[in-house]
Amino acid sequence: MTQPIGERDLIQLSRGVPPVEAIPTAELCRQTVEVLSEFSGSIFQYAPMGRNPGDVHLREELGQFHGVEPDRLFVGNGSLQVLDLVTAHLARDSHFEVFAEAPTYDRALRIFERRGAKVLGIPIEGDGIDIDYLRRQLKSGAPAFLYTIPDFQNPTGATLSIDKRHALVALAEEHGFPIVEDIPYRGLRYVGSTPPTLGELANPARVITIGSLSKILCPGLRIGYAISDPSTSSDLAALAEDTYLSPPLLCQKVAAKSFAAGLVHANLVRVRDLLRPRHDAAVTVAREILGDALLTVPGGGYFMSARIPTYAEESELLAAARAEGVVLTSGRAFYPNASAEATGHFFLRIPFQSLTPQQLAFGLRKVLEFTERRWACVA
Amino acid sequence: MTQPIGERDLIQLSRGVPPVEAIPTAELCRQTVEVLSEFSGSIFQYAPMGRNPGDVHLREELGQFHGVEPDRLFVGNGSLQVLDLVTAHLARDSHFEVFAEAPTYDRALRIFERRGAKVLGIPIEGDGIDIDYLRRQLKSGAPAFLYTIPDFQNPTGATLSIDKRHALVALAEEHGFPIVEDIPYRGLRYVGSTPPTLGELANPARVITIGSLSKILCPGLRIGYAISDPSTSSDLAALAEDTYLSPPLLCQKVAAKSFAAGLVHANLVRVRDLLRPRHDAAVTVAREILGDALLTVPGGGYFMSARIPTYAEESELLAAARAEGVVLTSGRAFYPNASAEATGHFFLRIPFQSLTPQQLAFGLRKVLEFTERRWACVA
Numbered sequence: 235m236t237q238p239i240g241e242r243d244l245i246q247l248s249r250g251v252p253p254v255e256a257i258p259t260a261e262l263c264r265q266t267v268e269v270l271s272e273f274s275g276s277i278f279q280y281a282p283m284g285r286n287p288g289d290v291h292l293r294e295e296l297g298q299f300h301g302v303e304p305d306r307l308f309v310g311n312g313s314l315q316v317l318d319l320v321t322a323h324l325a326r327d328s329h330f331e332v333f334a335e336a337p338t339y340d341r342a343l344r345i346f347e348r349r350g351a352k353v354l355g356i357p358i359e360g361d362g363i364d365i366d367y368l369r370r371q372l373k374s375g376a377p378a379f380l381y382t383i384p385d386f387q388n389p390t391g392a393t394l395s396i397d398k399r400h401a402l403v404a405l406a407e408e409h410g411f412p413i414v415e416d417i418p419y420r421g422l423r424y425v426g427s428t429p430p431t432l433g434e435l436a437n438p439a440r441v442i443t444i445g446s447l448s449k450i451l452c453p454g455l456r457i458g459y460a461i462s463d464p465s466t467s468s469d470l471a472a473l474a475e476d477t478y479l480s481p482p483l484l485c486q487k488v489a490a491k492s493f494a495a496g497l498v499h500a501n502l503v504r505v506r507d508l509l510r511p512r513h514d515a516a517v518t519v520a521r522e523i524l525g526d527a528l529l530t531v532p533g534g535g536y537f538m539s540a541r542i543p544t545y546a547e548e549s550e551l552l553a554a555a556r557a558e559g560v561v562l563t564s565g566r567a568f569y570p571n572a573s574a575e576a577t578g579h580f581f582l583r584i585p586f587q588s589l590t591p592q593q594l595a596f597g598l599r600k601v602l603e604f605t606e607r608r609w610a611c612v613a
Numbered sequence: 614m615t616q617p618i619g620e621r622d623l624i625q626l627s628r629g630v631p632p633v634e635a636i637p638t639a640e641l642c643r644q645t646v647e648v649l650s651e652f653s654g655s656i657f658q659y660a661p662m663g664r665n666p667g668d669v670h671l672r673e674e675l676g677q678f679h680g681v682e683p684d685r686l687f688v689g690n691g692s693l694q695v696l697d698l699v700t701a702h703l704a705r706d707s708h709f710e711v712f713a714e715a716p717t718y719d720r721a722l723r724i725f726e727r728r729g730a731k732v733l734g735i736p737i738e739g740d741g742i743d744i745d746y747l748r749r750q751l752k753s754g755a756p757a758f759l760y761t762i763p764d765f766q767n768p769t770g771a772t773l774s775i776d777k778r779h780a781l782v783a784l785a786e787e788h789g790f791p792i793v794e795d796i797p798y799r800g801l802r803y804v805g806s807t808p809p810t811l812g813e814l815a816n817p818a819r820v821i822t823i824g825s826l827s828k829i830l831c832p833g834l835r836i837g838y839a840i841s842d843p844s845t846s847s848d849l850a851a852l853a854e855d856t857y858l859s860p861p862l863l864c865q866k867v868a869a870k871s872f873a874a875g876l877v878h879a880n881l882v883r884v885r886d887l888l889r890p891r892h893d894a895a896v897t898v899a900r901e902i903l904g905d906a907l908l909t910v911p912g913g914g915y916f917m918s919a920r921i922p923t924y925a926e927e928s929e930l931l932a933a934a935r936a937e938g939v940v941l942t943s944g945r946a947f948y949p950n951a952s953a954e955a956t957g958h959f960f961l962r963i964p965f966q967s968l969t970p971q972q973l974a975f976g977l978r979k980v981l982e983f984t985e986r987r988w989a990c991v992a
Contacts, residue, residue: 251659262657263649266863270642278641278833280630311690315857328707328729344855350707454657456861476723478694482835482864484645 245597246588248563250388250449250536253588256505257452261497262488269487277487281480288459288471289486295493296459300445306438306461308470311481313418313446313458314341319473320414320442320460321349330378333371335363337539337568337581339388339416342381351378353570358387360530362394365401376411384432385420386535389568389583393533396429403436418446419535421502424510426533438463449536450502451492455485509587516586516594523598538584544605551580551604560600580605624976625967627942629767629828629915632967635884636831640876641867648866656866660859667838667850668865674872675838679824685817685840687849690860692797692825692837693720698852699793699821699839700728709757712750712790714742716918716947716960718767721760721795730757732949737766739909741773744780755790758821763811764799765914768947768962772912775808782815797825798914800881803889805912817842828915829881830871834864888915888966895965895973902977917963923984930959930983939979959984 269277281289288309297304310316321332332346336355346353354371357364363382382402384394394402406413415432433443443461451457460470474480492498513532520528520538527540544551548566555562565581582601586594648656660668667688676683689695700711711725715734725732733750736743742761761781763773773781785792794811812822822840830836839849853859871877892911899907899917906919923930927945934941944960961980965973 249662254654254658257657259653259657263653266649267646270645274638274642275633278636278638278831279633280827280832283628311857311860314855318856322727341855348701348855448659452657453659454862456857456859476693476720476727477697478690478835480835481690482861483833484864485861 243559245560245593247584247597248561250585251588252449252453256508258497258501262452262492265491265495265497266488269484269491273487277484281483283475289483289490291490292486295490299493299498300461302461305464306467308460308462308467309481309486310458310474311478312448312456313416313444314345316444316458316460317342317416318345319470319477320444321345321351323466323469323473324379324412325349325351326378333368333377333380334570335382335387336570337389338381339383340567342416343570355570358390358392360392362392362398363402365398369405372405372409376409379412379414380406381414381416383416385417386422386532386537388419389537390539391530391532391535391537399429399432399435403432403440406436406440413441414444415441416444418449421450422506422509423534424506424513433461442466447489450505451489451498455489456481457485457489512586512589515591516584516589519591519595520584520598523595523602536585536587538586540582540584542580542582542601542605543578544580546580546605546607548580554604555600558600560597562601622938624939624972626963626976627940629964630967631828631832635887637876637880641831641871644870644874644876645867648863648870652866656863660862662854668862668869670869671865674869678872678877679840681840684843685846687839687841687846688860688865689837689853690857691827691835692795692823693724695823695837695839696721696795697724698849698856699823700724700730702845702848702852703758703791704728704730705757712747712756712759713949714761714766715949716768717760718762718795719946722949725760734949737769737771739771741771741777742781744777747784751784751788755788758791758793759785760793760795762795764796765801765911765916767798768916769918770909770911770914770916778808778811778814782811782819785815785819792820793823794820795823797828800829801885801888802913803885803892812840821845826868829884830868830877834868835860836864836868891965891968894970895963895968898970898974899963899977902974902981915964915966917965919961919963921959921961921980921984922957923959925959925984925986927959933983934979937979939976941980
């Protein structure tokens with residue numbers, strides 16, 4: 235039996251948490267103090283209500299950041315909360331169907347299912363969602379909406395190609411379904427050029443774009459937002475007002491000031507420069523150790539992924555890795571139909587944003603070691 | 614035609630917003646700066662996840678405030694968000710029944726209905742919910758839960774008597790339904806002594822108590838919480854983690870520090886002393902103008918209420934009052950079955966926390982004037 239392993243020694247191949255050095259802490263403290271001195275009379279009160287409870291300065295800054303009018307912005311308590319409200323908004327019934335990439339963000343799947351959705355998984359390829367597969371599925375009817383993470387997808391790392399973006403928007407128009415695109419990692423591109431969002435390619439009423447400040451500024455302010463047509467934006471605001479009134483004004487004002495002071499833009503450049511070498515080193519290590527099992531070279535974001543053949547039971551694999559200090563996330567949890575995908579391989583999400591090449595190599599070798607073992611004899 | 618009336622001149626007989634002088638702004642700014650200096654390394658990061666995402670210091674302070682163990686506390690983004698999660702937790706199906714006082718908090722009704730509930734209104738009397746009526750309804754079956762605001766109820770101002778508290782808890786035990794009690798105004802008692810909460814009288818598994826710092830410290834931090842048995846607390850935490858991860862750590866830490874520094878307790882005393890004379894003066898004015906139509910002398914909280922006989926259409930009454938600078942809230946919106954209650958009277962919620970006796974008298978006289986008019990000839 236090995237020694238118990240402390241939290242500090244764990245190799246986290248699990249959550250997409252920003253490394254602490256990617257958060258501009260001192261600057262954020264400064265902005266917070268400025269907000270306190272400028273808005274002390276209102277900052278601890280309820281936020282003003284009305285047509286859109288999002289702080290007007292923050293919506294203006296976000297509008298400028300994305301090149302859209304502020305009335306197309308809805309601000310919520312983190313992007314997951316925004317996704318929950320968007321799901322409630324688009325679910326006209328207590329039973330409805332959602333199409334999503336398979337695999338996709340596990341918490342998103344749980345939100346859809348809790349809201350009553352049946353989720354159909356559309357396979358994802360190196361250049362994004364499988365358009366031919368989607369086209370065939372649409373013959374049996376359109377979903378309440380399609381959920382996609384087009385940039386540096388969580389969990390695969392794949393980015394939707396420009397051709398497929400056009401094709402997806404055309405299918406949504408043809409079959410009359412809305413697209414919900416989630417773009418938390420979009421700003422973190424380490425190589426190449428950024429294709430337009432689906433929202434930029436389509437009619438504004440066709441796409442709801444969900445963004446977040448968690449990966450480009452900090453997660454602690456819990457600022458997520460949706461870009462949609464102004465009428466959807468008002469509907470989301472009304473739904474939010476009836477669910478939690480508004481996000482804390484303090485957090486919204488700090489975010490707005492961080493944009494106004496140029497902090498978000500400066501931090502984006504800084505984080506890209508910080509993570510680019512980690513990405514490159516991680517790709518080298520993963521290629522060497524995983525070979526063909528590696529699914530993508532992401533070129534941005536936090537994640538790579540691999541599909542590793544194995545006879546191992548996933549729960550036993552996770553436990554065995556954890557016992558040796560390697561924390562993995564369930565691969566099955568990323569699939570809408572967990573059981574169907576669970577046979578014959580382990581899907582491994584590889585968050586590289588906080589790991590040294592040595593840590594990553596150690597973690598990946600452990601995963602290979604455990605996937606290669608037969609598990610019949612493991613307690 | 615009278616002059617257009619600016620926002621500043623409006624007489625707000627509508628929302629329960631704390632007067633700005635009830636918020637200890639300077640102290641809150643000081644606590645925030647201290648939090649920034651003490652926790653700068655973690656405050657802008659994701660909150661630690663795990664069994665309970667609520668900040669441990671805040672749960673300890675809230676536990677001490679209410680005399681319960683910290684593991685019975687769940688902290689959320691304001692008490693409305695907590696109520697939404699509690700509703701989702703207790704709604705085992707997509708269709709379920711909730712019992713609630715009639716009238717009750719309008720946003721709570723909308724939350725229940727959006728989650729798929731059919732709400733049955735139980736009339737409320739001067740000493741709280743009508744126990745005999747409730748007992749008769751229970752013969753047809755128990756609800757998924759009963760929602761009550763036992764202290765200085767929103768919107769009536771009524772407080773549940775100690776005898777009825779015992780009776781309600783006994784009925785919940787006998788018929789096996791949970792009680793959700795909402796106590797945002799409980800600390801604001803201006804006269805007399807405070808009866809125990811339902812949670813204090815019952816088996817912990819039987820009652821979920823929802824509290825808020827909005828009326829005793831400030832609304833801007835958006836801190837609401839639930840007190841329940843530890844297992845429900847964990848379930849709510851898991852539901853929250855899958856919906857919005859956690860409330861901002863910054864807000865939770867400022868609230869915790871405000872407790873630790875004695876600010877919450879000091880502010881409670883200060884706000885009671887501030888609002889007691891407003892309450893007393895408002896009662897005098899309301900008695901004089903409304904006579905028997907006044908339903909309660911609350912002795913605490915923010916609200917009185919009246920039931921005023923009228924032939925007026927409510928929407929026209931609200932518009933006419935608004936045109937003369939008196940902002941009213943729909944009385945019908947406080948009833949689960951709006952239409953049934955709308956005939957023959959107007960239910961008036963009277964928030965007195967921010968009004969001078971002169972403003973209140975003006976507002977109430979306008980309401981009487983408009984309720985006494987016949988409306989056939991109004992455009």
